[in-house]
Each structure stands twice: as C-alpha cells, then as structure tokens.
Amino acid sequence: MTKKKNQNFRKYIKLFWITVLSGFLLVISMFLMASSGTFGKLPTFEELENPEKNLATEIISSDGATLGKYAYENRTPVKYKDLPKNLINALVATEDERFYEHSGIDFRGTARAFLKPGSGGASTITQQLAKMLFTGKASRNIGRRVLQKMKEWAVAVKLERQYTKQEIITMYLNKYDFLNQAVGIRSAARIYFGKEPNELNQQESAMLVGMLKNSSLYNPLRRKELVTKRRNVVLFQMLRNKYITKEEKDSLQTLPIELNYTPESHNDGLATYFREYLRSFLKEWVKENPKANGEQYDINRDGLKIYVTIDSRMQQYAEEAVSEHMANLQRVFFEEQKRNKKAPFYSLTDSQIETIYERAKKNSDRYKRMKKEGSTDEEIDRAFQTKTKMKVFSWKGDIDTIMTPMDSIKYYKYFLRSGLLSIEPQTGHIKAWVGGINHTYFKYDHVEQGKRQVGSTFKPFVYATAINQLRLSPCEKFPNTPYTIPKGKYGLIEDWTPKNSDNEYGGERTLKGALANSTNVITARLIDMVTPSNVVRFAKATGVESDLIEAPSIALGTVELSLMEITSAYATFANKGLRVEPHVLSRIEDKNGIVLAEFTPKTREAMSEETAYVVLDLLKGVTQSGSGVRLRLSRHPKEDVLTGFPYQFTNSIAGKTGTTQNHTDGWFMGVVPNLATGVWTGGEDRATHFRWIGNGQGATMSLPTWALFMKKCYADSTLNVSKDRFERPSYVGIDLNCNTNNKDEDLIDDETDF
Secondary structure (H helix, E strand, O other), X not given: OHHHHHHHHHHHHHHHHHHHHHHHHHHHHHHHHHHOOOOOOOOOHHHHHOOOOOEOEEEEOOOOOEEEEEOOOOOOOOOXXXXXXHHHHHHHHHHOOOOOOOOOOOHHHHHHHHHOOOOOOOOOHHHHHHHHHHHOOOOOOHHHHHHHHHHHHHHHHHHHHHOXXXXXXXXXXXXXXXXXXXXXXXXXXXXXXOOOHHHOOHHHHHHHHHHOOOOOOXXXXXXXXXXXXXXXXXXXXXXXXOOOOHHHHHHHHOOOOOOOOOOOOOOOOOOHHHXXXXXXXXXXXXXXXXXXXXXXXXXXXXXXXXXXXXXXHHHHHHHHHHHHHHHHHHHHHHHHHOOOOOOOEOOOOHHHHHHHHHHHHHOOHHHHHHHHOOOOHHHHHHHHOOOEEEEEOOOOOOEEEEEOHHHHHHHHOOOEEEEEEEEOOOOOEEEEEEOOOOOOOOOOOOOOOOOEEOHHHHHHXXXXXXXXXXXXXXXXXEXXXXXXXXXXXXXXXXXXXXOOOOOOOOOEEEHHHHHHOOOHHHHHHHHHHHOHXXXXXXXXXXXXXOOOOOOHHXXXXXXXXXXXXXXHHXXXXXXXOEEEOOEOEEEEEOOOOOEEEEOOOOEEEOOOHHHHHHHHHHHHHHHHHOOOHHHOOOOOOOOOOOOOOOOOOOOXXXXXXXXXXXXXXXXXXXXXXXXXEEEEXXXXXXXXXXXXXXXXXXXXXXXXXXXXXXXXXXXXXXXXXOOOOOOOOOOOOOOOOOOOOOHHHOOOOOOEOO
C-alpha cells in the first residue's frame, strides 16, 4: 500500500515538473517566436532609434515662454535632466520597484501576478513603454492578449538593449496621456499645475504618477477625492522604498490636491488669434520648404520649434487691457440698448435687420454643416428655431442656457469687438496681437483680417505729405473756413465741401492745432495742395497695402484699412522715416534644434528723418491739447465715464484718435519711441454703435485700452518700454516753436470726420 502511494506521489511530482517545464518551454518558445516576428511585425532598428512620434509643434515667445502648440497630441518632450528626482523616485517606487535590476521583464513580478491575480507588478515601465509605442491597446481576447504580451516582452527587451534606464524613463513620461490635452509630463505639469516639470514638488509629482495607473479613472478635474487617495498610495510606496521618511509621508498625505488648471487647447492660453494666423502661415511654409527627402513637415506631429517676436508679458498685458475696458464698455452699451427699440442697431429698417440675421445664419457652422448633409431649407429653419442647450459668452463668465440658434445669433450681435496690435518700430517685431475679445466665441481676427474705415487716423498721412512735399511747419496757419474742391477735379462728379464736426468756423488754426482737433476744412485744403495721388503714394511708402482710391475724401479717413496696416505705418514715423516690414517669425527649428529658416524683415526709406520728426511733433499735440489729452489729465471730465482711473502720463506720446460716421468705428494710435500700438473698437455690423458720440468716439472706445496696456507695460521694468523723448535728428530746418496759447489749441473731444 505504501509502495503504491509512493509511486502515485512520484507520478504527480513528475507530472508537475513536466507541466512546469512544458509551460516554461512554451513561454520561452512563444517569446522567441514573438522576437522573430512570428506573431506580427516588430519595430525595426530605425523605429527603435526614433520612437518619438506625434510631437507637438511649439510656439516660443521672444522671452522664452510657450505661447501654444499645434498637435494631434499636445506633447512636447523633455530631457531626463529636466525631470525632478522626486518624480523619478515616485515613478519607480509605484510602477516598477526593480526597474534598475531587470532587463525589461520582471519575472518575480510576473510570477507573483500569475500566482496571485490582482497583486500587480506584471508590467515593467519598459513593457508599458513598449505597449504605448508599438503594441497598442490590450485586446480583450485572452489568446490575443497572451500573444500581445509576448510581443511586449520582446519589444521591452529590445528597448532595454537599445536605451539606458534614464532614456526609458524619459520616453515613458514623455509619451503617457494624462488627459485634458496633457500628453507627456511637460504638458501635464503645465496644464495641471502651471509649472515646468522641474518645478514640481513632491505631492504634485505623486499625483501625476498616481494617474499613470488609469488617467481616465484618476482624473483630478472630476474625481479629486479618488485622486487624493491614489496620490497617498504613491507616497506610501515611496516610504516603502525608502525614498521619503514616515514623517514626510504623513505630512504630505494631509495636504489637499491644489491644481492650477491651465488648459492648452487652441482656444485657450495667450495669443489665440495670433496662433491661428501663424497656423495658416505655416501650412503654406511647409509646402514651399520640404524635408531633405521631399516630404512635407507636419506641424501637428514633427515637433517643430517656432520662435516668434511676440513678448508673452506684453501679450498678457494687452489681453488684460482689452478685457478690462471692453467689459466696462459693453456694460454701458447694454444699458443704452434697453431704450433702443431696434437694438442693437440704429437707422435700419426691419427688412434690413432681417437681412443681417439671415446672412449671419448662412455664415454659421450649423447652417453649413446641415447644408452639407443635404438638409432642406425647411429643416434648417426649423433647427434654427428649436431651443437647445448651449454655452454662451458673457463678460462675467460663460453661461449655460437654453435658447434657439437664431436667438444666439441675435444675442451675439450686441457685443462690441476690439483689436490691439503693438509693434517695435526699429525692428518691425510684433510684440502683442489681440485679434478680438474671445477666440472661443468670436473667431474673426480684427488685426489681420478685418478692415474698417480709419477716420482721423489717416489724416497724419495728409499732413506728412504736405510737410515732406512743401516743407510746411506745424506752426503754419490756415483759415478755419469752408473749403470746396470743385467738381471735375480729381474726377469729382460734384463739388466737395466737407464740414467741421463742431460746425465752428472762423479765424485761423496752425497745422498742429488743426490735426489735434481734427479740423476737416484744413485737412481738405491740404490734400488739394498736395493732390490725393501723392497722399496715396506716401501712405503706400509707409506700409499701407490696401487699394486706395485717389479721391479727396481719403483725407477724412474714408479708406478701409486693417489694424496691421495702420499701426505699422505709424511705426514708420517713430523709426525716423525708415519703414521696417512688420513680422512675427524669428526662426523655425526642427525637433533636434536644427535651424530650418530664419526671418529678416524688408526695410525701405519712406521719408526723411526730418519729416518723420515733424509729424511726431504734430501727433504729440493730439495728446497735449487735442482729443487724446485725457491721457494726461489728473481727473476726468464729468461726461467721461468709461476711461477708468486717471492715467496721468507725463512722457512724450504721439497719438491720434479716429471716429467714423455715426461713431461706428473708434480708433486710437499711440506711439512712444520704441513701441507703436493701435487699437480699434466697434460692432460686427456697422449699424451697431453707440447713439451719442460721447461714448462712441475713439477717445472713449479705444484710447482707454491703449492707456491700460501702456500702464501695465510701464509697471514692468523688465520690458524697457521707453519714457524718453523722441530723438531729434541732427538737422531740423522746419520751425517747431509754435505759440501754444492760441485758441486753435483748445480741447475739442468731438472729432467725427464726416
């Protein structure tokens, strides 16, 4: 009996070892087969050498800040030296305790996971990297999952042979998707904490490592309590592996999760309008500048570095200035519209208003999508009249509401729009670009796309032509009387006799006083003296690219220009008459830092230094005694309710306000020696405007934005924005010493041009 039992025992032992050895040989065989590619193609040597793909193109400001990215995955890799030690320790302690001991496969962890399911430890960091880079999402089919695991092992071993442990950690953290547009550790650090990776503290690193288990489950924006528990598990693992002390662990576990959520989608962050313009430019650039092998660069995945002239600090101040003033201006506009039966329009018939709404409907994404899908006009109309849940813009924050798409179109017609552009005259570098009030809801770029009548901001080109051509002095006096250019001259079909906006005539005014107070009759006299064609030629030389009709009416600003054109033209005056083409690109590098292109602006002489300096002297008069004088006041006039606190600028400022017919467009151009900044404000539709000029003029609609922007720039001493006087040329033969006590220098705020 005993002998029989012993025989059975030996038989079971033999069977056990046969099973174990067979299983071991099967695993070895499958591993070898996987390594040879039997179960599917494995990465080549070249693919292992270059595993990074889908790298975000990064836009880098002149002061080294990341303005935004173009990407399929918002991923910008960092190097191992940029990773904090606490992050590396947290990763190894939690995900792969024997990371520095194995060669890609942790057989102890695998055996434990096999014998005790749910205990963890089956996949090393290297295996997880192999899965992310080459083998993809795990299959639910058990058989396929086993084969996939074999491939992961094979790739992991190859990775370990090819790369150092530091490189594997770096690739792993650079590749992982932390959700919310945060692909890779750098994006995760920036988006969740507003930091670079090397700035992460212990508890922040622990939270991000905790997300590696399952970022969808451990999403800090949705499940903060669960994320806190997971972070504390990571801290426990760090204690277990002796990376921190018990006192440190206990202290850190009591801390709450504190996020500084900074999303990096295309509609978020700084310079959103500029980034959209740059995207369009780059799409054309890659077509004309292929790789050495003839392929096009992909701006969404090739990891290009785009170095731009935008200064992130100035951009921040510009966006803040636009938001602060426009929120206040919109509040006053809403109040006014409560008394307007045809709000937000003036001087339109019901039929004209209906046409505006119908045009807006046909321009909407909803309409275009439904048309493309083959919907009938009746179906589209019904959809636009059906209430639906939506999020709409307000200056107090986004509003979740229910309204029809047509009602949302009408709602947005109430909002005034604005744009700001700031240029360094000496280099042509664009330092700040604000195309609108909110890129999520208002896509139209009022810097580069939009063209509106410029009003009085065009008058300096008439005066400059007269100074350049006739060497007129700012002190030259002209009669303040009606002036007529007869029909037939310059192709006029009838006499042209412009009126002063204040309807006041008599006496004389100097050129300086006439420009400061936008005296139309003197501007008309000047353009007749120099001819419209010469004014057009001069404006073109300074940078105006739009077609200009050679008619006398251009003297009063009937021309339509973009903010880019008018601001860059004003910059020419500050650069001693030398026109430097405005530009935003410094250079483009590939992901390895190799320079692919460098950009230098074109320059040309537009006028003499003397003429430029005399024009600046004229423009200084606008802020000394004209419509821009409120920049210098220590208190505001009673009727001035929209300009915020007194600005009290004391430095040299050359400026010009502009207001078009019915105060549809309000402009302000402000120039100091090393910065030219233009601001436009108005409605999407020209019939959307303030009822009265007090609130609708450029001095109220746009000047405050410029003032707020400059105050912020001056408060930041690192920017070195000049408060000096404009540099006087070595020779100025034109008399600039005018008697400023004349009546013609009195303040006149109403400077409408038509």
